[in-house]
Amino acid sequence: MHARTLPYRFILTALTVIAALLLTACGDTTATDAPDDIDLNDADVTFLEGMVPHHSQAVEMARIVPDRTDRPELNALAEQITTSQNEEIDTMRQLLTDAGERPAPTGMDGMDGMDQGGGGMAGMMDDSEMQSLMTAEGEEFDLMFIDMMIRHHEGAIESSQDVLADGQSPQVADLAEGIVAEQESEIEQMREWESQWS
Structure with a gap:
């Protein structure tokens, strides 16, 4: 047994x-x-809610480029900006949603009051500047676009550095670090073109 x-x-x-x-x-x-827990403080939320329309304006500016210039390098930059910043917009809206916040609006409707004098993020163009860009052509457009996009990028970098100092979310910090690295590189390239084309 x-x-x-x-x-x-x-x-x-x-x-x-x-x-x-x-x-x-x-x-x-x-x-x-x-999903990972998303814990945003006020600095994180302010950054995400402000950066969505900020990025949306950059995309709007970039979409003008193919109809206004024959420079392949500027067209390539515009395509890069459109692709990367649309992806970042999706990421930022998802972070807000996951944290229980209302997603920031995309597109031009989300930019009401977001110009330099309206309490928006640094570097945003006002209506008159956007209108000037939309009507410029050729070399005038090329240099105007570069000047505006450099200022726009500098504003995004400033806001990203602010949230890196004051935010608490590691997901937002990763996003901000990526924005700084990418846009500093693009500024360097645009400054080279500005000196060559002026």
Whole structure:
């Protein structure tokens, strides 16, 4: 009898271990699939809510480029700005949503009162500047676009550095660091073109 009960005990033990492993695996999967907690302070929220319309204006400026210039390098920059900043807009809106905040509006409707004199983020163009850009052509447009986009980028960098100092969310910090690195590089390139084309 003793010899016959050993296999049964072994099987019972093995089944118990397997069941425990399966439960652990299920628990791990649930924890892994759960979204990271998003904890934003006032600085994080202010940055995200302001940067969405700020980025939207940069995209609007970039979309003008193909109809106003023949320079392939400027067209390539405009495409890069459109792609990267649209992706960042989606990220910022998702962060606000995940934190239970109301997502900031995109597009020109989200820019009401966001010019330099309206309490908006630094570097944003006012209506008259946007109108001038939309009507300029050729070399005048090229230099005007570069000048405005440099100022626009400098404003984004300033706001990003502010949230890096005052924010608490690691997700927002990662985003801000990416904006600084990318836009500093683009400013350097635009300054080179400005000196060559002036």
